[in-house]
Each structure stands twice: as structure tokens, then as C-alpha cells.
Amino acid sequence: xxxxxxxxxxxxxxxxxxxxxxxxxxxxxxxxxxxxxxxxxxxxxxxxxxxxxxxxxxxxxxxxxxxxxxxxxxxxxxxxxxxxxxxxxxxxxxxxxxxxxxxxxxxxxxxxxxxxxxxxxxxxxxxxxxxxxxxxxxxxxxxxxxxxxxxxxxxxxxxxxxxxxxxxxxxxxxxxxxxxxxxxxxxxxxxxxxxxxxxxxxxxxxxxxxxxxxxxxxxxxxxxxxxxxxxxxxxxxxxxxxxxxxxxxxxxxxxxxxxxxxxxxxxxxxxxxxxxxxxxxxxxxxxx
DNA sequence: GTTCTAGAAC
DNA sequence: GTTCTAGAAC
Numbered sequence: 674x675x676x677x678x679x680x681x682x683x684x685x686x687x688x689x690x691x692x693x694x695x696x697x698x699x700x701x702x703x704x705x706x707x708x709x710x711x712x713x714x715x716x717x718x719x720x721x722x723x724x725x726x727x728x729x730x731x732x733x734x735x736x737x738x739x740x741x742x743x744x745x746x747x748x749x750x751x752x753x754x755x756x757x758x759x760x761x762x763x764x765x766x767x768x769x770x771x772x773x774x775x776x777x778x779x780x781x782x783x784x785x786x787x788x789x790x791x792x793x794x795x796x797x798x799x800x801x802x803x804x805x806x807x808x809x810x811x812x813x814x815x816x817x818x819x820x821x822x823x824x825x826x827x828x829x830x831x832x833x834x835x836x837x838x839x840x841x842x843x844x845x846x847x848x849x850x851x852x853x854x855x856x857x858x859x860x861x862x863x864x865x866x867x868x869x870x871x872x873x874x875x876x877x878x879x880x881x882x883x884x885x886x887x888x889x890x891x892x893x894x895x896x897x898x899x900x901x902x903x904x905x906x907x908x909x910x911x912x913x914x915x916x917x918x919x920x921x922x923x924x925x926x927x928x929x930x931x932x933x934x935x936x937x938x939x940x941x942x943x944x945x946x947x948x949x950x951x952x953x954x955x956x957x958x959x960x961x
Numbered sequence: 962g963t964t965c966t967a968g969a970a971c
Numbered sequence: 972g973t974t975c976t977a978g979a980a981c
Contacts, residue, residue: 784962786962786963787962789962790962813962813963814962814963873962874962875962891963893963
């Protein structure tokens with residue numbers, strides 16, 4: 674595995690996974706930290722999550738080895754900043770406890786691509802606004818003429834992690850979102866919505882501020898469309914309300930199925946058979 | 962989250 | 972034949 678000698682362990686997040694399998698991970702040139710399988714290391718200001726997996730006994734056949742695909746992948750990733758260090762798995766997946774199963778599943782959510790926002794929000798070139806609590810970046814693949822993301826500096830993985838103590842922060846995120854709309858030159862002619870994806874793909878809670886023209890080449894498929902035009906998109910105000918009344922945010926059952934609904938215009942409710950047809954239809958609602 | 966592409970739909 | 976979607980891979 675490729676480790677840089679200057680890496681510093683910033684914090685360790687306990688995931689409560691299989692406590693019986695202790696592993697040790699070399700974290701710097703000379704330092705070594707005892708860790709449990711499944712623990713997450715945040716290296717350098719929580720930017721780069723490292724997932725710790727099981728390590729096979731030294732007599733094991735393929736412990737610590739990587740497949741060529743993993744090697745190639747790691748080489749590619751080394752050009753970016755989201756590295757993923759993996760120790761080898763303990764065994765094949767026979768007779769493993771449930772917690773390991775979750776471990777493997779959780780590892781998915783630590784995939785390099787899912788950490789992209791955490792990287793982007795730190796990049797001054799991406800920041801269009803920042804204060805002591807939040808930062809705003811342009812969505813890398815905007816689904817409309819204007820599409821910003823408001824992110825807290827504090828690490829909060831998703832809506833699920835929000836609690837009452839985050840109320841002020843989430844309200845501030847909403848305020849900043851409204852500021853972004855106000856400063857937009859087309860704020861008078863375009864409608865905006867401000868909200869969260871109920872089940873986001875990217876780690877780090879982020880508030881979408883998106884104009885309702887949906888006039889963008891990056892809007893390409895049904896999932897894109899339905900994630901912004903069905904109840905999959907949760908209004909910021911509703912999320913704040915939930916936090917205030919329940920102390921947490923609950924996502925309705927069946928929300929993920931909303932992404933498969935037929936394509937329907939968010940303005941006149943007309944159903945369109947394909948994305949190209951929808952895009953052509955949306956032109957009729959553009960400001961003139 | 963995006964890209965790529967097989968094969969469904971037309 | 973081309974267009975378009977959906978699932979795999981990353």
C-alpha cells in the first residue's frame with residue numbers, strides 16, 4: 674500500500690464494528706496505531722477517509738495483496754486526493770458475522786467518488802462563498818442554469834446524522850442559500866428551490882440551491898430528473914421543521930422508488946416519454 | 962456521483 | 972438502421 678510519510682492522523686471515528694478483530698495500521702513513517710476493523714481514519718483535517726479492513730494472518734496466501742485492478746485504480750487515484758488504503762480481508766465471506774457484512778456494505782459509501790464534495794469544498798477555486806460555518810460551491814455537474822451546494826465545515830455525513838443541536842447550523846445553511854438566490858442576476862426571471870436529496874449519493878450533508886429551468890447538459894437521465902422533481906427532493910424548510918419538532922429527519926418509506934417514476938414536467942405535469950422529449954418540452958417553460 | 966455500453970425500443 | 976435507457980463498473 675502506498676503511504677505518504679507526512680500523513681497525520683487527525684481523528685478516528687468508531688463505527689462499532691467487529692471488536693474482536695484487532696489490526697494495526699502503519700500510519701506514518703514511524704508511527705503505528707492499533708485499530709479495529711471497520712474503523713475510519715481521517716487523515717489530514719478529515720479530508721481523506723481511510724477504511725480499515727481485516728488483515729489475514731501472515732501465513733495467509735493473499736493477505737495484503739491487491740489485484741491488478743486495485744493497483745491500477747490506486748495509481749489513478751493518487752493524482753487525486755482521495756486515497757483509499759485497504760488491508761486485505763480476513764477470510765472469504767463464509768460464516769462471517771453480520772457486522773462484517775455491514776462493514777463491506779459500508780465500505781461502498783467510502784468509495785473515493787462518494788467523497789468528492791469533501792475535497793471540492795476545501796478547494797478555494799471551487800468556493801463561491803464561505804463563512805465560519807458553511808461554504809458554497811457550484812455543483813460540478815449542474816442540473817440547471819444555476820446549481821449551488823451549501824455545505825457545513827463540520828463533518829456531517831447525511832440527513833440521517835442531523836439532530837436538534839444542528840438546528841441553528843441548518844437554518845444558517847438555509848439563510849446562505851437564500852443569499853445565493855438574491856445575488857443571482859436571473860433571480861427575478863427564474864424560480865429556485867432549496868432542498869436536500871432524501872438519499873444522497875455523496876458524503877457530507879449538502880443543501881441544493883437549484884433554478885427550476887433544468888436547462889443543462891448534465892441533466893441526462895430519469896434519476897437526475899426525479900431526484901429534483903419528486904418528494905425525493907426535500908425542501909429545506911421542511912427539513913428544518915422536522916429537526917425542530919422531532920429532533921431528527923425521517924425519510925418516508927418508498928422514497929428510493931420515486932426515482933423510477935415516469936418523466937413528468939414539474940410545471941404543467943405533462944408526462945414525457947424520454948429525456949430528449951422532456952428537454953424539448955422544458956423549453957416551452959423558459960422565461961421569455 | 963459519472964462513464965460506458967449492451968440491448969431494448971423504435 | 973438509430974435512439975435511448977438502465978445496469979455495471981469505477
